[in-house]
Amino acid sequence: MSKNCEGRLYGILDLGYVTADQAEKMTTLMLEGGIDLVQLRAKGVAEAEVAALGSKLAPLCRVAGIPFILNDYPHLVPVTGADGVHVGQDDISVDEARKLAGPFAIVGKSTHTPAQAAAAKEEGADYIGFGPLFSTPTKPEYIPVGLEDIRQAQELSGLPVFCIGGIKLENLPTVLEAGAQNVVIVSGILTAQDPVAYIKECRSLLGQS
Ligand code: TZP
Ligand code: MG
Numbered sequence: 001m002s003k004n005c006e007g008r009l010y011g012i013l014d015l016g017y018v019t020a021d022q023a024e025k026m027t028t029l030m031l032e033g034g035i036d037l038v039q040l041r042a043k044g045v046a047e048a049e050v051a052a053l054g055s056k057l058a059p060l061c062r063v064a065g066i067p068f069i070l071n072d073y074p075h076l077v078p079v080t081g082a083d084g085v086h087v088g089q090d091d092i093s094v095d096e097a098r099k100l101a102g103p104f105a106i107v108g109k110s111t112h113t114p115a116q117a118a119a120a121k122e123e124g125a126d127y128i129g130f131g132p133l134f135s136t137p138t139k140p141e142y143i144p145v146g147l148e149d150i151r152q153a154q155e156l157s158g159l160p161v162f163c164i165g166g167i168k169l170e171n172l173p174t175v176l177e178a179g180a181q182n183v184v185i186v187s188g189i190l191t192a193q194d195p196v197a198y199i200k201e202c203r204s205l206l207g208q209s
Contacts, residue, residue, distance in 0.1 A: 005067055005084070005106050005127045007036020008206045009199065010162050010184040012071070013057070014138060015042045017190035020053055027057050030189065031064040033199025034208070039086055041071040041186075054080030067106055077101035084108065086129070089116065094123040108162075112145055117153035117161065128157055129184060132165020133175065138186050139165065147178035154181065169198060172205045 011030045018026050023040075030038055038061050042050045054070055058081040061068035067083040070076055074085040074097040084106025087097050094107045101107065109125040111117045112132075120128045130153045135144045144165065154161045164184035167175055175183060185202060192198035203209070 005037060005108065005160055007066075008182045008208060009035055009202055010037040010039065010164075010182065011035040011189050011199070012039040012041050012184060012186045014186050014190065015040075015045055016138065017187055020045070020049060023053055024056055024060065026190065026195065027060050029195045030199065031060065031066060033189075033196040034203050035066065035189075035199055037067045037069060039069040039071055040082075043071075047073065047076070051076050051079055054082055058082050069106060069108060074098075074100035074105070074107075077105050084126070086110070094120070094125050098124070110164075111153065111157075112142070114149050114152040114156050117159070118156035121157040121159055125159060127160040127162060127182075128153070129164045130161050131163055131184075133163055134166025134171070136166040136187070147175065150175075151179040154179065169201055169205070172202060176205065 013023055040054055050073055054076055058068045069084045069086050070082045071086045077085050085097050085101045086108040088110040097107050106126045108127045109120040110129045111120050117128055132139055132142050132144050160182055162182045162184045163175055163180040167183050167185050168188040189195050189198055
């Protein structure tokens, strides 16, 4: 399993935007565009369906050399052949997640404040999500944290920090100016007319021609 979570552009295949039937095609497009990490986020979907879908997507990412991460379901990491799991503040600890996912699994954690970013480092997370920077329909219940704390989250955690929440091609330059090194883009990619071109444009702004 790869522990490489150093990429700069993280795409989340959120089944709120694409159906399970479209997931393989969208993953292929994301990989073709040059995404650095892929996550499957399937809220409210039956576990058996997550396992089945994860088992189809993991090999696609494996062949492309790109880490494939499951949102929740750490015990499905070895079952599906995923590379890791992403947990939230209200989920099980990084330690527990790694016990279930396996010793070599990547474990990422969502954080919303610099203090949580520092705590995630102490907990042993391999990377963190930080946000939501802006309000987003993908996670409507969360209050945006803005751009001010990005650098502090990076300094305090010393981890790869993936800024997330309301980031699109149009505001990516602003997010980068605020100090972001790595970003997650969900609906921007999944609703793009041409996801491959969209990702390529994002990569270019990220200095990854
Ligand atoms: N966690 C914090 S914001 C968010 C998640 C999963 C959703 C980000 O989605 P989008 O569509 O890129 O705003
Ligand atoms: Mg969770």
